[in-house]
Amino acid sequence: MTSLFRIFLIFICALQAACTPNISPWERGILAKPQMSFQSNALESSLRKHIQHSKEASTGGHDSGGGGCGCS
């Protein structure tokens, strides 16, 4: 587990050092568009995750959490 997080942190540091993109403030229009968002609808996302969590053995992802059972 610790090695997984160590790799993750090293990767983040390397990426961050390499990636300060040369983008002027007035060039950020595309990044502000709704379709560039990682999660467009939180309720829909939680519904899908709840179904997947009750049918599959895996947990985790970009925004995970939980509570309740939904065991069937």
Added chain:
Amino acid sequence: MTLVEVAVVAAKNSALKAFTIAALALPGLLQTTKAAQKTIKPVIDFQYGHYQESDDRISVDIYQGMIALSISKALEIQSNWVVDTFSGATPVLTMPSSVAQVISGASGITGVDSNKTVFADEQAVEVMTGASTRETRYGVDLGFNYTMNDYIFSASGNRSEEPDYLSHGYKLGVEWTFNQNFNTLSLGFGQTFDQISPTTRILDEEKTDYHLQLGFSQVISKKSVLKLSGSYTFNHGFLSNPYKKVFIQGLDINTNLKSGGFSNVYYENRPDKRHQWSASLAYIQYISFLGAAVQLDYRYFKDSWDISSHTFEAIYRQPLSKSWELVSRLRYYSQSEANFYQNFYIQANAKNHYSSDYRLAGFGTLGGGIKLTKEWGLASKFTDSIKIELGVEYSTHAANLKLEGQTASNLTDFNYLLCNSSINIKF
């Protein structure tokens, strides 16, 4: 000169100016900047979802709501609620068909022939619960976000209640935006405390979960963003499903496993600890000539029961004219089986762990769906905007869809449909 001043100078007309200032916020990546734009007006969401499995297995109706209220420029409170009602038959046991005594047309078994010896390569049969199973779950959470400079602090508490399951939990989180808003780093921690008391047997057990989450996002270019996440979950306590049973031949009569009502049938018994790790990667690329965006996701998961899984997902978002949007998605999931999972057991095992729950088997799921969205800006005197969504997804869960070859029987293959409709109102 600050970034905002630079942007305003650069803007040649008012429309461009408004667009540029909005663009500075990068709402797709950063929740931080949303707070800075906020006025003290509520946002309300409602959603209805319907889940239906093939072969008269379970169906679930899910009603959800969310309300977010900004108390000040920095403080927002948010509450979610959910009511799920499920009904239908679910698998309760898989066993060798040669010893299952059934009445034709009935869903359960009437007995087990204990005089026959069972062999490992025998055909198995799936035993279902009656179709009358019906249960409702009520869940609610309440939390807040507090924005301070480049940080958002969040905390929430939740409760979920079913006739046989009670869960309480909390989450704490912090998100930091830095490097001219090109990066965010987030850290979250949560715990849940569950009480399990099944309706069909005398049992009162507990389970505790600890969950740690780390996230990092990076703007790669004017048209692409990347997100990395890692999570660790530790479950401790009663991790078995209290309704699932297993067939075990020749188990010691002094076993601590509880009888399942028939010869050689017992309630399942899983380890009481489980460590789970996941690492996820998501990338969004804007396609200029279509005005669309493609998101590619991958997740790797591993746990201490030897289950590992790969999840691939692609999402395509295409804005259409007059504020319509079409979203299509494709998802593939594959998992390996738990080291103690079997369809049935021809002999006892040393660790005394047994489960035939199909969710611990090796299988794959392939699914896809579409969603249509329409937004009305300045929809009425009282509302800023109203948005509706209609979505449908279809998935196939099958043993032969597993990566690296099939390891479980096709016995538990099924398909499912998930539909949802939602409305989002900003006042």
